[in-house]
Amino acid sequence: MSQTEVITSTNSTGPSGKQPDPQPGALPWTSIIGEAFRKLSPRVQMKNPVMFVVYVGSIVATVLGIQAVRGDGDAPAGFIFAVAAWLWFTVLFANGAEALAEGRGKAHAQALRASRRRVVARVLKEPRLDSTSWPVPSDELAVGAYVHVNAGETIPADGEVLVGVASVDESAITGESAPVIREAGGDLSSVTGGTRVLSDWIIMRVTAKPGEAFLDRMIAMVEGAKRGKTPNELALNILLVALTLIFLLVCMTLLPFSIFGVQVNGAGQPVSITVLIALLVCLIPTTIGALLSAVGIAGMSRMMNANVLATSGRAIEAAGDVDVLLLDKTGTITLGNREAVRFVSAPGLSESAVANAAYLASLADETPEGRSIVTLAKGSFNVKSRTLDGAEPIPFSATTRMSGIDIDDRQLRKGAASAIRAYVERAGGTFPEAVNLTVEEISRRGSTPLVVADGPRVIGVVELKDIIKRGIKERFGQLRSMGIKTVMITGDNKLTAATIAADAGVDDFLAEATPEDKLNLIRKYQAEGHLVAMTGDGTNDAPALAQADVAVAMNSGTQAAKEAGNMVDLDSNPTKLLRVVEVGKQMIMTRGALTTFSVANDLAKYFAIIPAAFVATYPALGALNVMGLHSPSSAILSAVIFNALIIVALIPLALRGVKYRAEPASHLLRRNLLIYGVGGLIAPFIGIKLIDILLTPFF
Numbered sequence: 066m067s068q069t070e071v072i073t074s075t076n077s078t079g080p081s082g083k084q085p086d087p088q089p090g091a092l093p094w095t096s097i098i099g100e101a102f103r104k105l106s107p108r109v110q111m112k113n114p115v116m117f118v119v120y121v122g123s124i125v126a127t128v129l130g131i132q133a134v135r136g137d138g139d140a141p142a143g144f145i146f147a148v149a150a151w152l153w154f155t156v157l158f159a160n161g162a163e164a165l166a167e168g169r170g171k172a173h174a175q176a177l178r179a180s181r182r183r184v185v186a187r188v189l190k191e192p193r194l195d196s197t198s199w200p201v202p203s204d205e206l207a208v209g210a211y212v213h214v215n216a217g218e219t220i221p222a223d224g225e226v227l228v229g230v231a232s233v234d235e236s237a238i239t240g241e242s243a244p245v246i247r248e249a250g251g252d253l254s255s256v257t258g259g260t261r262v263l264s265d266w267i268i269m270r271v272t273a274k275p276g277e278a279f280l281d282r283m284i285a286m287v288e289g290a291k292r293g294k295t296p297n298e299l300a301l302n303i304l305l306v307a308l309t310l311i312f313l314l315v316c317m318t319l320l321p322f323s324i325f326g327v328q329v330n331g332a333g334q335p336v337s338i339t340v341l342i343a344l345l346v347c348l349i350p351t352t353i354g355a356l357l358s359a360v361g362i363a364g365m366s367r368m369m370n371a372n373v374l375a376t377s378g379r380a381i382e383a384a385g386d387v388d389v390l391l392l393d394k395t396g397t398i399t400l401g402n403r404e405a406v407r408f409v410s411a412p413g414l415s416e417s418a419v420a421n422a423a424y425l426a427s428l429a430d431e432t433p434e435g436r437s438i439v440t441l442a443k444g445s446f447n448v449k450s451r452t453l454d455g456a457e458p459i460p461f462s463a464t465t466r467m468s469g470i471d472i473d474d475r476q477l478r479k480g481a482a483s484a485i486r487a488y489v490e491r492a493g494g495t496f497p498e499a500v501n502l503t504v505e506e507i508s509r510r511g512s513t514p515l516v517v518a519d520g521p522r523v524i525g526v527v528e529l530k531d532i533i534k535r536g537i538k539e540r541f542g543q544l545r546s547m548g549i550k551t552v553m554i555t556g557d558n559k560l561t562a563a564t565i566a567a568d569a570g571v572d573d574f575l576a577e578a579t580p581e582d583k584l585n586l587i588r589k590y591q592a593e594g595h596l597v598a599m600t601g602d603g604t605n606d607a608p609a610l611a612q613a614d615v616a617v618a619m620n621s622g623t624q625a626a627k628e629a630g631n632m633v634d635l636d637s638n639p640t641k642l643l644r645v646v647e648v649g650k651q652m653i654m655t656r657g658a659l660t661t662f663s664v665a666n667d668l669a670k671y672f673a674i675i676p677a678a679f680v681a682t683y684p685a686l687g688a689l690n691v692m693g694l695h696s697p698s699s700a701i702l703s704a705v706i707f708n709a710l711i712i713v714a715l716i717p718l719a720l721r722g723v724k725y726r727a728e729p730a731s732h733l734l735r736r737n738l739l740i741y742g743v744g745g746l747i748a749p750f751i752g753i754k755l756i757d758i759l760l761t762p763f764f
């Protein structure tokens with residue numbers, strides 16, 4: 066293919082042609098208000114039982130008001146209309162809270178849509194640069210197609226890098242402007258359609274159909290199209306419905322009770338329907354009913370702000386209940402990749418013999434470990450370059466724990482000491498004691514020893530160095546104080562694992578873990594009743610990710626890992642798991658706090674309104690008017706207004722979440738009960754009294 070034939074893939078425009086919003090944060094107020102009114106449709110209201118009762122109450126009160134104007138009312142028309150208006154406000158405030166929460170996601174989705182563009186891809190017949198090529202529009206690309214993407218071009222679809230290394234600008238999806246490396250072979254092989262190659266080139270294989278790509282899924286997710294109720298939300302809803310039914314019954318029996326009272330006393334007036342509706346609305350848990358879905362949506366967008374995409378609210382909620390955290394070692398607890406730093410020879414051999422053998426054994430090894438061995442051998446030992454002609458590479462696998470090459474009649478292997486020992490002994494050789502000591506010495510320092518052998522003969526050891534991330538020990542300490550157990554799982558040997566585990570301060574570790582071992586460990590914890598979170602990026606992590614309750618896949622990771630997880634971290638930062646747990650916990654706590662507040666509040670209102678509502682029937686109840694409210698009507702209207710305004714007052718808390726500290730669940734529970742329970746009991750007395758004072762001139 067001649068260079069002039071190259072079709073640049075950046076010369077077409079996106080469907081909307083708009084620039085992405087630099088700060089997707091919120092929608093304009095007018096659209097929030099419009100949305101609050103649109104949500105007045107009965108179909109929307111029916112989904113929220115508590116608010117549906119308020120909705121029906123608003124309609125009935127409005128009808129009663131119209132009747133009163135016609136001279137056929139059970140109370141003054143002005144009073145009935147005032148109550149009706151505030152009931153409508155209550156419904157609108159609830160709608161507005163939800164719209165406000167959804168707004169953030171919608172703004173985010175708009176920005177993402179703008180970054181999705183239709184480009185022309187250069188499809189190759191074979192995954193080679195010299196293969197025939199032809200142009201295909203990105204929305205017609207088939208799964209499995211090979212595509213060549215040059216520097217400056219947009220990656221046309223989701224896929225995996227087959228050939229090449231490139232730096233990629235992923236800011237379209239992550240908002241992060243620092244370029245990332247995407248390369249063939251390792252755990253950094255996945256690329257996302259809509260991102261841009263900055264330097265070098267890649268040949269990729271398309272893995273997702275147009276319309277089902279990551280960006281499409283992301284848009285659907287942030288728009289909340291697939292947001293279902295989570296198990297905890299469902300349970301809470303049942304409680305709220307039960308409370309609503311109880312108070313409905315209470316209010317219904319109050320009417321005959323009141324009529325009976327009037328008959329017995331021979332004086333007074335039965336309670337009006339308007340007052341009963343007001344009473345009912347004040348008593349049912351409207352505060353949490355109005356804010357519940359906003360809390361869930363806000364949790365999701367808080368996850369999004371942390372650059373984590375959750376495929377369901379359920380996953381976020383599970384994150385809040387997680388009590389075991391599995392982390393792999395390399396790249397999570399330690400920085401980036403393991404790098405070769407030293408060659409140690411077996412007795413009677415030279416270091417450069419080890420360097421040479423390790424170099425050859427890594428010639429075809431595309432893993433970061435393999436490449437770093439090639440770099441060290443060429444840099445420090447001047448080994449002779451060699452092509453792969455006539456050689457038979459043996460790729461690394463997490464199960465065999467070794468890799469190598471058959472070349473020039475040599476059977477070169479490198480890998481974990483135990484694997485190489487078995488290999489050497491099978492070939493009739495012995496594993497020298499001196500090499501064993503080297504292996505132990507390297508392991509004890511927390512490095513990974515890779516033993517190099519040629520058939521039955523051990524040649525030496527490569528030291529792969531791992532550096533523990535700074536600050537990780539403190540984070541594990543925080544997790545411990547939250548009651549979460551941290552377990553490191555690694556394919557490395559026991560001694561290395563033990564050293565790193567001790568230095569990093571994890572609670573437990575599993576060494577020499579195969580993909581199956583990781584999976585089985587998760588199953589074991591789950592069988593004991595634990596909720597398990599795990600993070601991973603490799604294909605060898607996929608089975609475990611699929612099994613974990615909360616599974617955060619790295620965006621840079623392999624497609625298999627991303628498909629298996631229920632969250633994707635766009636920043637590909639494994640320690641993000643800690644933030645995920647925090648957001649989940651915060652969401653559950655916020656919901657609990659608002660529920661506590663709501664129920665306590667309603668109890669207090671009971672004492673505020675009952676005397677007012679029934680003083681006409683049972684004058685003795687006037688003694689209960691401890692707040693000294695102006696009149697029964699002003700008391701009832703004040704309670705309804707307070708009930709509506711408290712929703713508005715708590716919207717910021719619902720969206721922002723309660724303040725979160727790393728503490729055991731019991732401490733958090735106690736403090737929340739104190740703040741939101743006691744606060745909920747006191748607030749209505751102060752609030753209703755204040756509103757009553759303001760209303761007095763109108764009565």
Ligand SMILES: Nc1ncnc2c1ncn2[C@@H]1O[C@H](COP(=O)(O)OP(=O)(O)OP(=O)(O)O)[C@@H](O)[C@H]1O
Binds near residue numbers: 463
């Ligand atoms: N390229 C390679 N060639 C040969 N052996 C390797 C190679 N990479 C790793 N090994 C050996 O295989 C073992 C398992 O490696 P692997 O990368 O699968 O570990 P893991 O399960 O991903 O754990 P972690 O990456 O957290 O340490 C390593 O400890 C090392 O001894």
Ligand SMILES: [K+]
Binds near residue numbers: 708
């Ligand atoms: K209420």
Ligand SMILES: [Mg+2]
Binds near residue numbers: 393395603
């Ligand atoms: Mg690994």
